[in-house]
Amino acid sequence: xxxxxxxxxxxxxxxxxxxxxxxxxxxxxxxxxxxxxxxxxxxxxxxxxxxxxxxxxxxxxxxxxxxxxxxxxxxxxxxxxxxxxxxxxxxxxxxxxxxxxxxxxxxxxxxxxxxxxxxxxxxxxxxxxxxxxxxxxxxxxxxxxxxxxxxxxxxxxxxxx
Amino acid sequence: xxxxxxxxxxxxxxxxxxxxxxxxxxxxxxxxxxxxxxxxxxxxxxxxxxxxxxxxxxxxxxxxxxxxxxxxxxxxxxxxxxxxxxxxxxxxxxxxxxxxxxxxxxxxxxxxxxxxxxxxxxxxxxxxxxxxxxxxxxxxxxxxxxxxxxxxxxxxxxxxxxxxxxxxxxxxxxxxxxxxxxxxxxxxxxxxxxxxxxxxxxxxxxxxxxxxxxxxxxxxxxxxxxxxxxxxxxxxxxxxxxxxxxxxxxxxxxxxxxxxxxxxxxxxxxxxxxxxxxxxxxxxxxxxxxxxxxxxxxxxxxxxxxxxxxxxxxxxxxxxxxxxxxxxxxxxxxxxxxxxxxxxxxxxxxxxxxxxxxxxxxxxxxxxxxxxxxxxxxxxxxxxxxxxxxxxxxxxxxxxxxxxxxxxxxxxxxxxxxxxxxxxxxxxxxxxxxxxxxxxxxxxxxxxxxxxxxxxxxxxxxxxxxxxxxxxxxxxxxxxxxxxxxxxxxxxxxxxxxxxxxxxxxxxxxxxxxxxxxxxxxxxxxxxxxxxxxxxxxxxxxxxxxxxxxxxxxxxxxxxxxxxxxxxxxxxxxxxxxxxxxxxxxxxxxxxxxxxxxxxxxxxxxxxxxxxxxxxxxxxxxxxxxxxxxxxxxxxxxxxxxxxxxxxxxxxxxxxxxxxxxxxxxxxxxxxxxxx
Numbered sequence: 001x002x003x004x005x006x007x008x009x010x011x012x013x014x015x016x017x018x019x020x021x022x023x024x025x026x027x028x029x030x031x032x033x034x035x036x037x038x039x040x041x042x043x044x045x046x047x048x049x050x051x052x053x054x055x056x057x058x059x060x061x062x063x064x065x066x067x068x069x070x071x072x073x074x075x076x077x078x079x080x081x082x083x084x085x086x087x088x089x090x091x092x093x094x095x096x097x098x099x100x101x102x103x104x105x106x107x108x109x110x111x112x113x114x115x116x117x118x119x120x121x122x123x124x125x126x127x128x129x130x131x132x133x134x135x136x137x138x139x140x141x142x143x144x145x146x147x148x149x150x151x152x153x154x155x156x157x158x159x160x161x
Numbered sequence: 162x163x164x165x166x167x168x169x170x171x172x173x174x175x176x177x178x179x180x181x182x183x184x185x186x187x188x189x190x191x192x193x194x195x196x197x198x199x200x201x202x203x204x205x206x207x208x209x210x211x212x213x214x215x216x217x218x219x220x221x222x223x224x225x226x227x228x229x230x231x232x233x234x235x236x237x238x239x240x241x242x243x244x245x246x247x248x249x250x251x252x253x254x255x256x257x258x259x260x261x262x263x264x265x266x267x268x269x270x271x272x273x274x275x276x277x278x279x280x281x282x283x284x285x286x287x288x289x290x291x292x293x294x295x296x297x298x299x300x301x302x303x304x305x306x307x308x309x310x311x312x313x314x315x316x317x318x319x320x321x322x323x324x325x326x327x328x329x330x331x332x333x334x335x336x337x338x339x340x341x342x343x344x345x346x347x348x349x350x351x352x353x354x355x356x357x358x359x360x361x362x363x364x365x366x367x368x369x370x371x372x373x374x375x376x377x378x379x380x381x382x383x384x385x386x387x388x389x390x391x392x393x394x395x396x397x398x399x400x401x402x403x404x405x406x407x408x409x410x411x412x413x414x415x416x417x418x419x420x421x422x423x424x425x426x427x428x429x430x431x432x433x434x435x436x437x438x439x440x441x442x443x444x445x446x447x448x449x450x451x452x453x454x455x456x457x458x459x460x461x462x463x464x465x466x467x468x469x470x471x472x473x474x475x476x477x478x479x480x481x482x483x484x485x486x487x488x489x490x491x492x493x494x495x496x497x498x499x500x501x502x503x504x505x506x507x508x509x510x511x512x513x514x515x516x517x518x519x520x521x522x523x524x525x526x527x528x529x530x531x532x533x534x535x536x537x538x539x540x541x542x543x544x545x546x547x548x549x550x551x552x553x554x555x556x557x558x559x560x561x562x563x564x565x566x567x568x569x570x571x572x573x574x575x576x577x578x579x580x581x582x583x584x585x586x587x588x589x590x591x592x593x594x595x596x597x598x599x600x601x602x603x604x605x606x607x608x609x610x611x612x613x614x615x616x617x618x619x620x621x622x623x624x625x626x627x628x629x630x631x632x633x634x635x636x637x638x639x640x641x642x643x644x645x646x647x648x649x650x651x652x653x654x655x656x657x658x659x660x661x662x663x664x665x666x667x668x669x670x671x672x673x674x675x676x677x678x679x680x681x682x683x684x685x686x687x688x689x690x691x692x693x694x695x696x697x698x699x700x701x702x703x704x705x706x707x708x709x710x711x712x713x714x715x716x717x718x719x720x721x722x723x724x725x726x727x728x729x730x731x732x733x734x735x736x737x738x739x740x741x742x743x744x745x746x747x748x749x750x751x752x753x754x755x756x757x758x759x760x761x762x763x764x765x766x767x768x769x770x771x772x773x774x775x776x777x778x779x780x781x782x783x784x785x786x787x788x789x790x791x792x793x794x795x796x797x798x799x800x801x802x803x804x805x806x807x808x809x810x811x812x813x814x815x816x817x818x819x820x821x822x823x824x825x826x827x828x829x830x831x832x833x834x835x836x837x
Contacts, residue, residue: 058206080178083497083669084207090496090730091769099669114646117673121644124772 053094059085066098075106093123100135109143112136130159165190174211177453177655177663181209212453214349216429229341229352231321237357238340239320240398241364245389247281248396250320255282255311256304282307284367285323288338329363330370332510337370347375349415357403358410361389375414383412427489427505428456430515431632432652440656444664451657455499460764464490464502465509467759472507472737475752487740488756489516491635492764493732497669498639498648501731503632514740521628522721522736526586526749527714528625530641530683532595533583535606537679539598540806545580545682546787551590556620564620566592569715569748578787580800583686584694586713588624595623609674611636611647625714634725635734641683641710642727644771645675677774678803684710684771685801687726695750696726702758703728707766711757713749720744722752729766733757776804783812791815 054060062085069078082099089095096119103112116132116139123129133156140149171184186208189197198205243250249257257280279287286306310319328336329343337346343363344352355363365373365385375382387408394404432454436445472486492502505515514520536543551574556564566588568574573589582590595603600618607616612633616622629637632650640647648671656664675683687710690696695713703709711726722737722745735753739745745752773779782789784796787808794814811817 061206077178079668086497086669087494087499089767089769090494091767091771111668111670114671114673118644118646118671121646121673121677121771121774124775 054085054089054092056088059089059092059095062088063095063098066102070102070105075102078102079106091122093119093125093128096122097128097132097135100132100139104135104138104142107142109139112142113139126159130156133159171208172211174209175451175657175661176209177657180661184208213458214345214351215424215456215458216345216432228325228339229321231317231324233353234324234340235353235355235360237399238352238355238360238364241361241389241393242281242324242367244392244396244398245364246284246367250281251316253280255307255309256280279303280307281323282310282319285319285326286310288323288326288328327367328370329366330374347414356407356410357399358386358390358407359413361393361407362386362412362414365389375412379412386412424510425456425461425503426511426513427509427515427517428454428461428500428503428652430505430518431500431503434518435652436656439653440664444656444658450659450664451661453654453656454652455494455497455501455654456652457501460492461502461504463763464492464504464760467756467763468504468507468509468735471756471759475737475747475755479746481745485739486737486745486752487516488735488737488753489520489631490733490735490756490760491517491631492760493635493639493642493650495639495642495727495730495732496648498643498650499654500635500650500652503652516736517631519630520736521630522723522738523625523716524627524629524634525625525714525716525721525723526588527634527638527712527723527725528623528627529583529586529591530687530712531606531610531637532591532598532603532623533579533686534675534679534683535598535602536579536594537682538676540678540803543579543594544802544806544808545578545686545800546782546802546808547579548576548787549579549582549590549594551575551577551582551587552593554589554593554596556592556596558619558621561619564592566621566624578782578784578798580686580689580798581694581784584689584692586690586695592620592623596620607637609647610640611649625716631734631736634723634736635732638725638727638734639732640674641680641687642732643671644684645673645677645680646671647674648672677771678776681771681774681777682801682803687712691726695748696724696754698750699726699754699758703761704766706768708770709761711754713754715748715750718744719746719748722747722754723749724754724757726754726757726761728761729764729768731761731764731766733760735760773801777801778804778807780807782808783814785814786812788812789815 053063062081066078066081066085069075069081079099079102082095082102086092086095086099096115100112100115100119103109103115113136116135120129120132133152137149137152137156140146140152166187166189168185168187171181171186173183174181184200186198186200186205188195189199198208247253247257247260249259260280283303286303314322325339325341327340328338329340330337330346332346337343340363341352343366344350344355344359347363348355348359362375362382365382365388368385372378373382373385390399390404390407393399394401399407432452436452468488468490472488473483475481476483476486486507488504488507490502490504491500493500503517505517505519506513536547537545551568553565553567553573558564568588569586574585574587577585577587577590579594581587582594600620600622603623604616604618612629614629614633616627619626636650639650648669658664688708690712691699691709696709696711699709699711707729709726709728711724711728714721714723714725720738720742723735725732725734727733735757737745737747737752737756747753778801779799780789780802781791781797781799783794784798789808789811790797791811793816794812
């Protein structure tokens with residue numbers, strides 16, 4: 001994955017200038033942090049930075065579109081934008097992660113876990129990996145498999161911090 | 162065109178995810194590349210162009226037909242047709258005495274049949290049932306049947322049947338029947354989108370599709386079209402000015418090279434198969450569905466020309482009879498499983514036997530990676546550095562002669578590293594490995610990878626004595642190419658109903674079937690095939706920095722030449738051989754691999770590889786013994802190992818001590834202690 005400077009995006013995220021559009025991103029992060037708390041009691045977890053997601057403006061824009069659609073509850077539109085982005089950057093681990101998030105919302109838990117695993121296979125970024133394991137935990141939980149959810153959460157904790 | 166920029170207006174179009182209105186924009190070029198897209202001077206980063214129509218599938222029989230209903234046919238077309246072919250259609254009884262009298266007079270004076278005078282009904286009968294001989298008996302038969310047809314059917318039913326049956330041209334071996342297909346074939350657009358001059362051209366073809374062929378005889382075709390327009394204006398079915406304007410228009414047929422309507426028969430065959438498999442029959446029975454595919458016309462064109470040119474070159478270089486080699490190729494986007502291109506024949510534009518989909522051929526060594534994968538999934542037993550025995554063996558098979566695999570170079574190589582055995586494609590050592598792992602385990606592995614056909618557990622399967630189609634091979638290798646995630650091959654992106662509602666979508670779906678560790682090891686082995694093994698010739702044939710993984714496949718007596726390989730986001734599988742199954746004298750590397758390289762060279766390859774998983778480490782080992790190497794060893798190879806599976810014994814060439822002080826084991830212990 002190409003790593004470039006995405007300070008622009010992250011600055012907007014930090015200062016909240018993305019407005020309501022970044023709702024689901026933020027919500028996702030909060031859920032992730034809470035999930036972390038539940039198991040090990042660490043107060044906060046450094047949030048993954050979607051800001052580092054791509055070098056290509058077109059991909060970033062598609063990610064933003066997807067985030068907006070997700071916020072509006074238009075899950076299939078959100079997924080379509082990400083699939084479009086994946087056609088441009090098929091090896092971008094962040095895009096696979098985002099798609100996994102959408103699938104959790106769609107309650108397609110099995111696919112969600114698989115997509116998060118694909119994201120993990122493409123990245124050595126520990127924070128992204130931790131976020132993926134948390135997604136996998138959410139997916140198992142959604143699918144009614146608390147034991148596997150717990151294991152996944154432990155993997156996330158091993159990677160976090 | 163100014164400043165190397167062009168103004169473009171994208172027509173409004175309904176995509177699977179919604180409508181896109183008309184979109185004017187500007188494209189600026191830098192050299193031969195697009196530098197910038199702007200709209201009203203504002204930069205835009207993505208424009209979706211209207212997709213090109215390249216085929217049609219009849220909802221009823223899934224044949225390549227575009228049936229039209231009468232109410233979908235432009236009024237102008239009906240007017241034009243009746244004007245020139247059968248003015249009294251709605252009043253006659255199937256034959257037209259006046260028209261007939263005219264024709265009869267002409268024929269009697271000539272002493273033979275020179276003029277038709279046939280009604281549409283008669284023409285339909287002719288198209289349906291009868292031969293093309295021109296005799297009075299046939300003419301009589303035709304008239305009787307036309308009369309009968311008129312008794313049994315309404316005028317409109319007859320007209321509709323005519324519109325769908327009439328012969329309008331020839332695409333290679335395929336006849337173009339019906340105005341729906343004709344419209345696609347000549348203009349690449351559906352009938353309802355045609356304008357008057359195009360309609361007139363189609364109607365003019367009724368009289369003689371080859372006589373008035375717009376490609377071969379543009380002048381004659383134009384005259385005939387204008388004649389149709391003149392007659393329409395004379396009879397007042399269109400006003401004079403409109404007809405005059407239409408006559409100014411160019412012929413407007415799509416250029417022959419991009420006659421997209423029927424351009425990709427192999428790909429269309431695959432789409433048809435997937436429709437049948439994955440959609441409900443009743444959904445497909447409605448008409449006017451729009452099927453969006455994953456075909457990439459550029460990749461398709463590159464694949465077609467690579468196949469065509471390379472086969473000719475091989476035949477010439479090897480003094481093979483020209484035109485005897487056949488081929489199939491499948492190009493897939495590695496991470497999504499989207500099929501970008503498919504070629505089912507050397508003459509790819511001709512419909513016929515689709516080798517990509519239907520040719521079942523022995524796969525030979527293409528199967529070997531499955532055997533090695535089954536082994537590498539047991540890291541405590543097998544690593545890339547495990548020594549295998551490449552020596553004669555004899556295996557009893559129930560119901561067939563003993564199996565005694567030999568190597569292609571007719572030698573045995575003694576003790577070889579597992580990775581070397583894979584890279585050099587040694588048969589004896591692979592067979593021994595497969596027997597140790599178990600034939601059933603290998604078959605189970607193939608299932609995981611996406612092969613669903615029933616397989617008999619004969620040991621000879623281990624060396625590829627099984628028949629698969631190129632598409633099946635692509636499905637199997639796709640799992641390797643996508644990092645161990647089984648992803649169904651797909652050619653359909655979406656289907657829209659006539660009401661422009663998406664029927665059902667093929668979402669991207671993946672399934673991890675190989676753990677990252679073993680997958681990384683196998684991938685390394687398949688790269689070694691290119692670095693030092695049977696596909697070495699590939700080195701330097703692709704751009705720098707693109708890592709290639711692949712495997713050659715050759716079958717007995719050199720009947721089949723295969724190559725399956727992936728790089729830069731694409732997986733491509735190529736088969737070369739003969740339809741009559743005679744030997745072609747080509748190994749995988751001297752046939753299919755060359756085609757493969759020609760295809761891949763023309764693609765826009767991505768960079769970006771799977772990183773080594775966290776539980777995999779690189780360790781240097783001695784090539785001869787597979788044990789730990791150091792700087793004193795000469796033949797060293799650095800190999801990935803799943804953590805905890807790397808060799809611990811030192812190779813004879815390595816010095817027994819490191820740093821002259823601490824022995825290996827102690828050093829390892831200290832390393833672990835201090836996490837160095």
